[in-house]
Amino acid sequence: MGLTEREGFAVRGRTALVTGASSGIGAATATELNARGCRVLLVGRDEHRLAEVAERTGGEPVHADLTDPAGLDRVAGAAGAADLLVHSAGLGWAGELTAMPAERIAQLTAVNLTAPMLLTRAVLPELRRRRGHVVFVASVAVVGVAGEEVYSATKAGLRAFAASLRYQDGIGVTTVFPGAVRTPFFDGRHYERRVPRMVSAQEVARALVRAVERGAAEVFVPKWLIVPARLQGAMPKTFHRLARRFR
């Protein structure tokens, strides 16, 4: 299952900061962490949904837009108290690349890739001191998905950032690669693929927390998605041929 150079990170009694906590995988992760005795700091823009998650988890809301430097500063300030950082905030976009507005490319890159890099950089010294852990919610789209060139690129960038960060002493790093997950992420577009089947946000959250506790470097949800990911790395042409057939 990938590299496991570091022992696990026990979440009980620790503090986690979760971005994207107002919805989907982030909200489910905050709930799972809270159930396991971890205090949660909840980052999002939607005050109403964030307040609901805060009530459910006893967590503390941190309202911030991750594309805004002031918002990022606020989150970095709150993250100073965290032992575990979960980067779950993210945006998707599917369609013909030439129809994708430039502003949307900038926004996807800012939320999916730049914000996790800036936040991680801001809290790294403190996280190292606490022997903390960072989680990146990437996507199986790192293999390159038709019609999702920009999204796939941001997630592949995140995977490379995480792999490089793993050389830092004193912290643990886990990257999670979900397939298709039943969340508002797909609002406004149909999920038409035959595979992978959709999983719940709770399934991803449970796998994420288990991976952190094991100190796993990379985890795919569902697990079998590691097979196409490995195939794409080893035999890109064969993978491409097969992927076209299963579109």
Ligand SMILES: NC(=O)c1ccc[n+]([C@@H]2O[C@H](COP(=O)([O-])OP(=O)(O)OC[C@H]3O[C@@H](n4cnc5c(N)ncnc54)[C@H](OP(=O)(O)O)[C@@H]3O)[C@@H](O)[C@H]2O)c1
């Ligand atoms: N759903 C899937 O099939 C799937 C598959 C693979 C990977 N993923 C990844 O999983 C992560 C979570 O996705 P999800 O399915 O849980 O989607 P979701 O339910 O749509 O949640 C996205 C979260 O990102 C936050 N966010 C978006 N833009 C933001 C901004 N500018 N500033 C601050 N927060 C912002 C949203 O907060 P507000 O609503 O408060 O703005 C929301 O909490 C994403 O990184 C996504 O790429 C999802």
